[in-house]
Amino acid sequence: MVNYSSGSPRPDTPQGDEGPGADDRRDAAPAVRAQGLTVVRGPRTVLRDLDFTVPRGRITGLLGPSGCGKSTLMRAVVGTQAKVTGTLDVLGSPAGHPTLRTRIGYVTQAPSVYDDLTVRQNLDYFAAILDPGRAAADRRHENVTRAIADVDLTTHADALAGNLSGGQRSRVSLAVALLGTPELLVLDEPTVGLDPVLRRDLWQLFHTLAAERGTTLLISSHVMDEAERCHRLLLMRAGEILADDTPDALRARTGSDTVEAAFLHLVDAAIAAGRTKETTR
Ligand SMILES: Nc1ncnc2c1ncn2[C@@H]1O[C@H](COP(=O)(O)OP(=O)(O)OP(=O)(O)O)[C@@H](O)[C@H]1O
Incomplete structure (x- = not known):
């Protein structure tokens, strides 16, 4: 586990996250490095020749329609x-690679929880798989209690998962991913269907994980205002990466006030470039 300074600040937004440890993180090799990444699904090339990096200890937003x-x-x-x-x-x-299994937490869009178990029983079950044996019982109990608190479900710890709301069930899935204190957390649209207060609280948790535990987060969303909360952005469209930059740099580069406006600017530029290519063929 990469552990950075626990004295780092806790920003709610990325601006000003220059506390102790920030330089170390930037200097470290990226958590993810892709070169020429191509994926074919069925008859279609869904990702086409992508080059990008995901820096360690930061929140990278993956945004696109x-x-x-x-x-x-x-x-x-x-x-x-x-x-x-x-x-x-x-x-x-x-x-x-098999050694990555315990180092990565992955939360899909569909919550993977057992409806006939309580929140705590769900977490106990996954904790027992991650960290088995009687000797680890106290540690497991501690980790389960921490993960439930991380996602703000302490008051629902004894509720059946099947009786929770959609947003609460998603948070149980997130708690499962947090059990093993992963170095890399990959979250597929974790805030879909959540009310504004919960969304804000989850983003605060993501920033705390990055600043205090050195966790790298890769978070997808199609809500552009969430882009403003990321340290770095990968903007995607039709299987290609339009931009790999910070929100500030993107706004400055496109002369836009918001990341949404910057994204639309880049989409228009990509469409215009495509048309030019077509007409010069
Ligand atoms: N099992 C599959 N077989 C073939 N094509 C697929 C399959 N799953 C997804 N695709 C196609 O791959 C493309 C990318 O899908 P993907 O789910 O990665 O998009 P996404 O950006 O995550 O979308 P969303 O925001 O709606 O979840 C889509 O055009 C989709 O139709």
Whole structure:
């Protein structure tokens, strides 16, 4: 586990996250490095020749419209996607390497919880798989209690998962991913269906994980205002990466006030470039 200074600040937004440890993180090799990453699903090339990096200890937002390939990219990073070509290194090993299993937490869009177990029983079950044996019982109890508190479900710890709301069930899935204190957390649209207060609280948790535990977070969303909360952004469209930059740099580069406006600017530029290519053929 990479552990950075626990004295780092806790920003709610990325601006000003220059506390102790920030330089170390930037200097470290990236958590994810892709070169020429291509994925074919069925008859279609869904990701086309992508080059990008995900820096360690930071929050990288993966944004783009529905169907552009965000989930496919995440599945490639966690090693569950077939027909991946090119280079994809994750935490220093090829994506999908068995040693990465305990170092990565992955939360899919569909919550993976047992409805007939309580929140705590769900967590106890997964904790027992991660850290088995009687000798680890106290540690497991501590980790389960911490993970439940992390996602703000302490008051629902004894509720059946089947009786929770959609947003609460998603948070149980997130708690499962947090059990093993992963170095890399890959979250596929974790805030879908959550009210504004919960969304804000979850983003605060993501910033705390990055600043205090040195966790690298790769978070997908198609809500552009969430982009403003990320340290870095990968903007996608139709299986390609339009931009790999900070929100500030993106706004400055495109002369836009918001990341949403910057994204639209880049989409228009890509469409215009495509048209030019067509007419010069
Ligand atoms: N099992 C599959 N077989 C063939 N094509 C697929 C399969 N799953 C997804 N696709 C296609 O791959 C493309 C990318 O899908 P993906 O789920 O990665 O997009 P996404 O950006 O995550 O979308 P969303 O935001 O709606 O979840 C889509 O065009 C989709 O139709």
